[in-house]
Amino acid sequence: MTETLLVAPLDQFAEGSGLRVEVAGHRIAMFRIGDTVYAVGDRCSHAEASLAEGEVFDTEVECPRHGSTFDLVTGEPQSLPATRPVPVYLTEVVDGDVYLTIEATVDEVAS
């Protein structure tokens, strides 16, 4: 089951800095790069840190706690200490508004 939600107008996303949103029980970090918005899980896969507070380089975000970088397209870590990916979410910009698609996990569908 998927759910597509309107998040905000594109012009409310500052270029190159993260915005943390909580949607349907998911904590998500969103980043605007040009006219594209990327969305990944906000919790670093290494320990408790908010990726929305990280710095963006090209299409990677650097965890503010220990410095692992994550690809914003795939969620894969690009450097240690993180070794596991963070989830990625589909986004779309339609008529200047940013939409986010959430896929429910098996647990959420069952509950």
Ligand code: FES
């Ligand atoms: S908490 Fe992110 S790299 Fe350690």
